[in-house]
Amino acid sequence: MDTKLLFQDAAGFVTPMLAVFAVDIATGKDAEPLLALLTTSDAITNAAAKVLESGEFKATVGESLLLHAPNGLKAERLLIVGLGKASGLCADEVRKAAGTAVRAAKPRDVRDMAIAFPEDHALSDEHLEELPCTLTARALVEGAELANIDYDTYRSDRKDRSLRTLTVIAKESEKSTTTEIHTGFDEGLIVAAAQNFTRSLVNEPGNVLTPTVLGERAAAMCAEMGLTCEVYSTAKLQELKMGAFSAVAQGSGEPPALIVMTYEPKVAKGQALAADAPVLGLVGKGITFDTGGISIKSADGMEKMKYDMAGAGAMIGAMRAIAQLKPKVKVIGVVCSAENMPDGKAFKPGDVVTAMSGKTIEIINTDAEGRLVLADGLHYAKTLGCTHLIDAATLTGACVVALGILNVGLFSNDEATWDKFQQAIKSSGERFWRLPCTDDYKDQIKSQIADIMNTGKTRWGGAISAAMFLKEFAGDTPWVHLDIAGCAWNEENKPWLAYGPTGVAVRSIVEWVRSYDS
Ligand code: BES
Ligand code: ZN
Numbered sequence: 437m438d439t440k441l442l443f444q445d446a447a448g449f450v451t452p453m454l455a456v457f458a459v460d461i462a463t464g465k466d467a468e469p470l471l472a473l474l475t476t477s478d479a480i481t482n483a484a485a486k487v488l489e490s491g492e493f494k495a496t497v498g499e500s501l502l503l504h505a506p507n508g509l510k511a512e513r514l515l516i517v518g519l520g521k522a523s524g525l526c527a528d529e530v531r532k533a534a535g536t537a538v539r540a541a542k543p544r545d546v547r548d549m550a551i552a553f554p555e556d557h558a559l560s561d562e563h564l565e566e567l568p569c570t571l572t573a574r575a576l577v578e579g580a581e582l583a584n585i586d587y588d589t590y591r592s593d594r595k596d597r598s599l600r601t602l603t604v605i606a607k608e609s610e611k612s613t614t615t616e617i618h619t620g621f622d623e624g625l626i627v628a629a630a631q632n633f634t635r636s637l638v639n640e641p642g643n644v645l646t647p648t649v650l651g652e653r654a655a656a657m658c659a660e661m662g663l664t665c666e667v668y669s670t671a672k673l674q675e676l677k678m679g680a681f682s683a684v685a686q687g688s689g690e691p692p693a694l695i696v697m698t699y700e701p702k703v704a705k706g707q708a709l710a711a712d713a714p715v716l717g718l719v720g721k722g723i724t725f726d727t728g729g730i731s732i733k734s735a736d737g738m739e740k741m742k743y744d745m746a747g748a749g750a751m752i753g754a755m756r757a758i759a760q761l762k763p764k765v766k767v768i769g770v771v772c773s774a775e776n777m778p779d780g781k782a783f784k785p786g787d788v789v790t791a792m793s794g795k796t797i798e799i800i801n802t803d804a805e806g807r808l809v810l811a812d813g814l815h816y817a818k819t820l821g822c823t824h825l826i827d828a829a830t831l832t833g834a835c836v837v838a839l840g841i842l843n844v845g846l847f848s849n850d851e852a853t854w855d856k857f858q859q860a861i862k863s864s865g866e867r868f869w870r871l872p873c874t875d876d877y878k879d880q881i882k883s884q885i886a887d888i889m890n891t892g893k894t895r896w897g898g899a900i901s902a903a904m905f906l907k908e909f910a911g912d913t914p915w916v917h918l919d920i921a922g923c924a925w926n927e928e929n930k931p932w933l934a935y936g937p938t939g940v941a942v943r944s945i946v947e948w949v950r951s952y953d954s
């Protein structure tokens with residue numbers, strides 16, 4: 437989509453469809469909705485006045501209403517889009533509303549549209565806490581770009597209904613400068629493109645996206661974005677003594693891929709990053725298909741396990757955005773990709789494998805393969821010099837049972853790193869819920885015959901047992917673990933987002949990385 441930012445009067449803009457945001461400014465729990473538009477344009481306000489008075493439209497999130505031939509406007513249609521309640525409004529509602537606007541246009545074959553930038557100062561201060569305009573611009577662009585994609589690329593009757601152009605029409609005011617809006621707009625384009633790249637990877641079926649192909653796609657992205665990328669396979673895993681990762685890979689005819697992407701910040705001539713500057717390690721689970729291996733999964737829903745590389749996808753996408761946003765911090769992305777298959781050569785329950793760190797692992801269940809590949813990925817990232825680690829993985833069904841599909845499970849061994857992450861998610865709009873991984877849970881993964889085992893003694897708190905396993909390999913290095921199993925796939929079309937891969941965690945990981953910018 438060709439997305440532009442213009443500073444002019446939205447009412448005078450010629451377009452097939454102009455979208456404007458509406459909020460409910462009524463206070464009190466059971467109060468009838470009282471609607472207001474986030475625009476200072478009298479012409480738009482007048483064009484929408486009658487229908488807003490009618491009470492037919494409540495301005496809830498995901499709701500929109502279309503008027504043809506709006507009086508006094510140059511646009512052919514006016515789309516009024518709900519942002520929800522004015523009090524407590526934040527950037528995420530703007531993200532959803534922009535998405536709702538785009539997804540209202542698509543089925544109508546409207547291919548070019550405009551969105552009036554929300555002017556919160558259209559309301560008096562008592563009704564609205566201020567939306568920082570950089571964040572608003574960013575959220576608006578992200579929401580629109582994410583919404584423009586439908587995952588129907590494999591349908592032969594596919595009709596491309598995506599928008600060709602989107603024009604965001606803003607006004608400079610006392611509260612917002614063109615520079616601030618431009619900054620958010622540009623960041624939004626970068627981050628959304630990265631998230632959409634992640635989504636395109638996660639959408640691919642397992643027969644298309646093998647570990648080798650994932651390696652090729654990551655390498656192509658790195659070449660395009662100016663990142664260094666190395667893709668290794670079986671021989672390198674053996675050389676590095678990655679016994680846990682190798683065990684998972686050995687049952688498949690498809691060779692594994694160990695993908696290492698490096699971002700080195702450019703520093704001015706004669707200057708260097710401090711010797712003790714942080715190096716961030718982004719480690720992703722890249723199981724391109726998880727059958728469960730010898731501990732095979734039941735057939736019901738197994739097709740979904742093509743998305744078991746969503747953690748890897750998130751890290752590759754995050755690296756793409758980092759390459760463009762250029763924070764002054766070194767970042768290394770490590771993706772451990774394999775296919776988990778049952779086979780005469782597959783690893784088995786009861787096997788004991790030695791991880792790269794030297795720890796021995798008793799395999800209880802070959803379906804708990806994600807933690808095995810990550811064990812070696814986390815350790816390897818440390819040997820590459822990473823001082824802080826973050827991993828993302830569709831790791832456990834237990835996390836989905838615990839938190840459902842709205843919150844990512846988060847674990848950390850370090851309060852300062854967790855604080856940084858908490859700050860970062862304020863602008864990403866993604867939701868995470870911290871779960872415990874204190875040492876008293878360690879008993880769950882004690883083995884009778886090896887250092888640890890790859891599942892918990894009991895099935896209770898399965899997401900925690902998995903995190904405890906990973907914690908063994910993070911060691912003393914500050915680490916955050918994101919269990920994205922419940923949030924990486926959108927099971928139903930939402931007004932602002934299509935069915936399919938969500939690209940969850942990309943935005944938050946990117947913000948977390950930027951928070952280390954020196
Ligand atoms: N990839 C799955 C986790 C998963 C389950 C992701 C459901 C998305 C939806 C993972 O490899 C797995 O199979 N984990 C097992 C662990 C168990 C054997 C201890 C699980 O969660 O059942
Ligand atoms: Zn599994």
Ligand code: ZN
Pocket residue numbers: 723726744803805806830831
């Ligand atoms: Zn898995």
